[in-house]
Amino acid sequence: MQLTNEQQAILNGEQGDVLAKVMETLIKYGEVFGAEKMVPVTGKHNHLVTSFGLKALGPVYDLMDKLIESGNVSKQTFSVDPRPLDKKVPANFLQNFIFNNFMYSRQDFYEKQLSKLGLMEKDAFTCTCYMDEVGNRPKKGDVLSWAESSAVVFANSVLGARCNRNSGIMDIMGSVLGYVPYFGLLTDEGRKATWIIEIKTTKKPEAQLLGSAIGMKVMEDVPYIVGLDKWLGTELDDATCTYLKDFGAATASNGAVGLYHIENLTPEAVESGKDIIAENAKTYVIDDAELERVYKNYPIMWKDQNAKPKLCFMGCPHMSLEQLKSWTDKVEEGLKASGNKKVVIPTVFTAAPGVLEEFEKTPYAARLKATGVITSYICPLMYMNNPLSGKMPVITSSNKLRTYTTARYYTDDEILVQITKGGK
Amino acid sequence: MREFKGRVIAKGTATAEAVVSHEGLNTLASFQKALQFGDKTATCGDQNNKDLFGKQMAGKALCLPQTIGSTTGGLVLYCACSMGRQPACMLFSKPIDSLAAAGAVLADVWLDNISMPVIDTLGDEFLNYVKDGMKITVKEDGTVVVD
Numbered sequence: 337m338q339l340t341n342e343q344q345a346i347l348n349g350e351q352g353d354v355l356a357k358v359m360e361t362l363i364k365y366g367e368v369f370g371a372e373k374m375v376p377v378t379g380k381h382n383h384l385v386t387s388f389g390l391k392a393l394g395p396v397y398d399l400m401d402k403l404i405e406s407g408n409v410s411k412q413t414f415s416v417d418p419r420p421l422d423k424k425v426p427a428n429f430l431q432n433f434i435f436n437n438f439m440y441s442r443q444d445f446y447e448k449q450l451s452k453l454g455l456m457e458k459d460a461f462t463c464t465c466y467m468d469e470v471g472n473r474p475k476k477g478d479v480l481s482w483a484e485s486s487a488v489v490f491a492n493s494v495l496g497a498r499c500n501r502n503s504g505i506m507d508i509m510g511s512v513l514g515y516v517p518y519f520g521l522l523t524d525e526g527r528k529a530t531w532i533i534e535i536k537t538t539k540k541p542e543a544q545l546l547g548s549a550i551g552m553k554v555m556e557d558v559p560y561i562v563g564l565d566k567w568l569g570t571e572l573d574d575a576t577c578t579y580l581k582d583f584g585a586a587t588a589s590n591g592a593v594g595l596y597h598i599e600n601l602t603p604e605a606v607e608s609g610k611d612i613i614a615e616n617a618k619t620y621v622i623d624d625a626e627l628e629r630v631y632k633n634y635p636i637m638w639k640d641q642n643a644k645p646k647l648c649f650m651g652c653p654h655m656s657l658e659q660l661k662s663w664t665d666k667v668e669e670g671l672k673a674s675g676n677k678k679v680v681i682p683t684v685f686t687a688a689p690g691v692l693e694e695f696e697k698t699p700y701a702a703r704l705k706a707t708g709v710i711t712s713y714i715c716p717l718m719y720m721n722n723p724l725s726g727k728m729p730v731i732t733s734s735n736k737l738r739t740y741t742t743a744r745y746y747t748d749d750e751i752l753v754q755i756t757k758g759g760k
Numbered sequence: 761m762r763e764f765k766g767r768v769i770a771k772g773t774a775t776a777e778a779v780v781s782h783e784g785l786n787t788l789a790s791f792q793k794a795l796q797f798g799d800k801t802a803t804c805g806d807q808n809n810k811d812l813f814g815k816q817m818a819g820k821a822l823c824l825p826q827t828i829g830s831t832t833g834g835l836v837l838y839c840a841c842s843m844g845r846q847p848a849c850m851l852f853s854k855p856i857d858s859l860a861a862a863g864a865v866l867a868d869v870w871l872d873n874i875s876m877p878v879i880d881t882l883g884d885e886f887l888n889y890v891k892d893g894m895k896i897t898v899k900e901d902g903t904v905v906v907d
Contacts, residue, residue: 361870386832392792398842399838484831485830503863505862
C-alpha cells in the first residue's frame with residue numbers, strides 16, 4: 337500500500353494510537369483485496385448499518401467508546417439504519433418483554449453513542465437515507481464508506497456514487513479516518529459488467545423477483561441489464577427509483593450485488609453504453625418462466641404452511657413517499673372490491689421518519705389510516721430476528737425480509753389480495 | 761491425509777476438528793443466538809444452513825466457501841472473537857468476501873490475545889475433500905493439513 341506522508345504519519349501514531357489502529361484496520365482490509373492506495377471519502381454524509389442496541393454486540397459498543405473517548409468521531413455526519421423498536425407495531429407481552437429486556441436493552445445507550453459520533457439528527461434512522469425527505473443523497477462520483485447493502489447498491493447504481501459493500505464498523509472507520517482503501521467498486525475496472533442480463537418477459541417484471549433471480553445468478557458480480565428500459569422507460573423518476581430501490585435490495589440480499597447497470601437508464605450505462613461491459617461477459621436470459629421458477633423455489637419456513645398470516649410487513653427497504661401514496665390507492669380499491677372496511681391481516685407499512693412526516697402532510701395519510709394499515713419507522717428485519725417473531729406467520733413482498741427471516745414472500749398483487757380480502 | 765495451500769488473511773496456527781458448510785455462512789443468522797443467549801459453544805442458529813444448523817462452531821475448524829447475508833457480518837464475527845466464541849480457524853475455499861475479511865481484520869487489529877487464523881482460496885477441491893470431524897492443522901504459511 338502506497339501511503340501519502342499524512343497517511344503514514346497517522347499510521348505512525350502522530351495523531352494518537354486509536355487513529356493509528358483505525359488506519360491499520362483499513363490498510364489491512366484493503367490489502368486483502370489488492371488495494372494500493374487510500375482515497376479520501378468525498379460524500380457529504382456517511383450512512384451506518386448498525387442501528388440497534390443489541391445486547392449481544394457489547395464489544396462493538398466498547399469499540400465505539402474507544403473512538404469517542406479518544407476524540408476520533410466521524411468527519412461526516414451520518415444517518416443510520418432503522419430503529420429496531422416501535423410501540424406502534426403489534427407485539428405480544430412476551431415479545432415486548434424480550435425486545436426491551438434482552439435483545440435491544442442497550443438501544444438508548446447506543447443511540448447516545450451515535451449522537452456523540454456524528455448522527456445527522458435524532459431521527460436519522462432509515463435504510464433509505466438517499467431519499468430527498470431524509471437528505472443523505474450522494475452525488476455522482478462521490479466516494480462513500482457505507483455498509484447497508486440496499487443503500488450501497490442504490491448509491492452505486494442509481495446515483496453513480498462509488499462505494500464497496502463494506503461491513504458494519506468498517507463504515508464508521510472510513511468516516512473517522514476520512515479515507516477508504518481503493519479497490520473493487522471504487523475503481524473503473526471494478527465497475528465493469530461481467531454479466532449481460534437479457535429481459536424477455538411479456539410484462540413488467542416484479543422488481544423483487546427480478547432482483548432475486550439476478551442476485552442468485554451473478555452473486556457479487558456486476559450485471560448489465562438489457563430490455564428493462566422497455567418497462568421502466570429512460571427517466572429516473574420517483575416511480576422508477578422506487579422500483580430500483582426494491583430491485584436492488586433483492587439483488588444485494590439474494591446475492592451480493594453492489595452495482596448494476598440498466599441500459600438507457602442508470603447513469604453509467606447511459607454514459608458508456610455497452611462499453612461498460614467487460615470482455616467475455618456471461619449471459620443470463622430472464623423470461624416469465626424463469627421468474628416463475630425462481631418464485632416456486634423459495635422455501636417456506638413456516639411450521640404450518642397453511643397458517644393464517646398474523647402480520648404483514650411492507651417496506652424492507654423502507655417505502656418511498658410515492659409508494660405510500662400508490663399503496664393507499666391500491667388498498668382502498670382492494671377493500672372496495674372485497675367489501676371489507678379494514679385490512680383483514682394486521683399490516684405495517686414502514687418508511688423513513690422523514691418520509692412519514694411528509695406523508696402525514698398529505699390527504700393520503702388519513703385515508704391509509706382508515707384502512708387499518710399502520711405506518712412505522714421500524715426495521716422489519718430487527719423485529720423478525722428473534723425466536724418468538726420467527727415462529728409467527730408473517731407475510732411480505734420484500735425479498736430481503738424473505739431471505740433473512742421466516743417471513744413468506746408474495747408478489748405485490750398477492751399481498752394486496754391477502755390483506756384486503758384474506759388468504760387462499 | 762491431504763495438504764492444501766491457501767492465502768493467509770490472519771496469521772496463526774491451529775489444530776481443530778472440522779465443521780463444514782458447503783453453502784455460504786450467514787454470519788448474523790449463525791452467531792446471533794449464541795451471542796445473545798450465552799452459548800459458549802456457538803451453536804449455529806441458521807435454520808437455512810442444512811450443513812451447520814445445530815452444530816458447534818466455537819473452537820472448530822470452520823470450512824466454508826464464503827460468508828453471506830447482512831453486512832453486519834463483520835462486526836458479528838468480531839463480537840464472537842471478543843467473547844471467545846470464535847472458531848479455531850476459518851478456512852475459505854473461495855477468495856474471502858468483504859464481510860468476513862472485515863471481521864478477521866477487526867479481530868486481528870483490535871483484540872489482544874485472540875487467535876483465529878484465516879486462510880482463503882483453498883479451492884473447491886478442499887471443500888469437496890474435507891468432512892465433519894476430520895482433524896485440521898493450519899500452519900503459519902497457509903498450509904492446511906486434513907487428516
